[in-house]
Amino acid sequence: MSSVPKRSEIAAEYKWDLDDLFADDDKWEDAFESTSERIEELEPYEGRATESAETLAELLQLREELSRSVADLYTYARLRSDEDTTDQTYQALTTRAQSLVSEATSAASFIEPEIQAAGEETIETYVQADNRLKPYEHYFDDVLRTAEHTRSAEVEELLADLGEVIGGAGDVYTMLTNADMEFPAVEIDGEPTRITLSNFVKLQKHLDRDVRRRVHEAFYDEWGNFRNTVGTAYENSVRADRKLASARNYDSARAAALNGPNVPETVYDTLVETVEENLEVLHRHAELKRDRLGVDELRMWDLYAPLAEGESLEIPYEQAVDHVVEAVKPLGDAYQRRMAEGLDSRWVDVHETANKRSGAYSSGTYDSQPYILMNYQDDTTSMYTLAHELGHSMHSELSSDEQPYVYADYEIFIAETASTVNEALLTHHLLETVDDERFRRHVLDEYLERFRSTLFRQTMFADFEHRAHELVEAGEAITPDRLDELYGGLKADYYEPAVVDDRIAREWMRIPHFYRAYYVYQYATGISAANAIVDRILEEGEPAAADYRAFLRSGSHGYPLELLETAGVDMTSAAPVESAIDTYEELVAEFEAL
Secondary structure: OOOOOOOHHHHHHHOOOOHHOOOHHHHHHHHHHHHHHHHHHHHHOOOOOOOOOOHHHHHHHHHHHHHHHHHHHHHHHHHHHHOOOHHHHHHHHHHHHHHHHHHHHHHHOHHHHHHHHHHHHHHHHHHHHHHHHHHHHHHHHHHOOOOHHOOHHHHHHHHHOOHHHHOOHHHHHHEEEEHOOOOEEEOOEEEEEEEOOHHHHHOOOOOHHHHHHHHHHHHHHHHHHHHHHHHHHHHHHHHHHHHHHHHOOOOHHHHHHHOOOOOOHHHHHHHHHHHHHHHHHHHHHHHHHHHHOOOOOHHHHHOOOOOOOOOOOOOOHHHHHHHHHHHHHOOOOHHHHHHHHHOOOEEEEEEOOOOOOOOEEOOOOOOEEEEEEEOOOHHHHHHHHHHHHHHHHHHHHHHHHOOOOOHOOHHHHHHHHHHHHHHHHHHHHHHHHHHOHHHHHHHHHHHHHHHHHHHHHHHHHHHHHHHHHHHHOOOOOHHHHHHHHHHHHHHHHOOEEEOOOOOOHHHHHHHHHHHHOOOOOOHHHHHHHHHHHHHHHHHHHHHHHHHOOOOOOOOOOHHHHHHHHHHHOOOOOOHHHHHHHHHHHHHHHHHHHH
């Protein structure tokens, strides 16, 4: 049977190097003990955080030191746990680190209510009196902006204490899907092949339609065996979103989620409305796929089938690295060189191994190098995923270089722009430099799929989760059957030329991002903003690239919509979304012409 290797079978150069965090578990334990002891240093400041400019500056410095230590501890434990989700040693370390996060957050929860109680005039006076507070001006503005949604110090402490419990549904879902669920094997080319979360989409691209059907049916039948567990987990997650929003005096979970990054709810609605008004181009893509396959009915197991002829391209990891590094040349020599050096410094945990967390992400802390989890599958999709995650990592690198700790992190709303800029540049590079016509067709097909799955599919997800939250906010239950009905209806609207079956109505069960409320829409806004930025860079050259690099270096030193304006994008309008849809339509037309 085809199976994934053990981690011990993978060479060191294909594993991330966590020494930037801790050389070993003993060093982690030492840091955990010292950080735990230091948390109590916050206590004497409670009730007097804003008694003077000097006191406030000292307190913010202390909180930063603790936050940086806690971030290192949590990140190390989680990355180790993700290497093997069945390893109970690192499960335990992650649980302890999560508790430490909650403890530190709770201990510092008085700070923002006391800043708000002091008021704008007092804080401005303090900023002028103590230069150590000047870097915090935007932070103070953000804290004062949300005063009406901040509760008393006592309530804030309680909410902070409940932090790890509130996220419990997502933790249960992660352990169920990555550690406990085991998908069946299907026979492919005479050999039993185990379906995994990491290889499912690749198997759905298999040229044999019967293989795709059997994989689809086996995969979703297994999800059906856990529908009550997953349904309960998701309902509890949505209810937790609602309760937390209510505790902070928000009318809805969406209002709470979008107020954090200061994004108007109209941006969300404009995205959904603009995409759903332009579904005909998605239907054209589906019809093109049906014609290419030569079938009377396009079925759900055909949605990932390639338009390009022949087997998927085989792209070894080293070749993918070369392509991605070359692709970012328009962003400048320094950007390109920094990325290449990072890849040589073991930023990436490359290969799928037994019980490794599925999917891909970029992580790291202010004091460490970036860390990228991959489950590389030697195909075009994996190459694009590498480019995507490197976009996040380079964003973190440039932001950490330029910004103090308080602004080094950044909102997801702009994070997904940096990742998809790299995808777009990779496409342009490959189409311009590769002469092999078959390769070019596969690249064009891959980028079409990424547009479909990022702009349209994520918007569909956004509509689904908003409707699910609205049901709970209206006092209704969201049972698995109700969620199937809701999701299946949206799938039918979005993929009108295709036949929607009962199994695909369960697809909501396999989307881990639903456990981070109102997260997915930012993929769609991100690709829209990225498309506009890349168009400008390719048209104007270095001046536009310089604006983009300035945007990356800004971190969170400004609100997301304002920061995007520095890169030349206005996400309060429908224009970037419409432009992205136009680009998608041009790609569909190009393939239709082929």
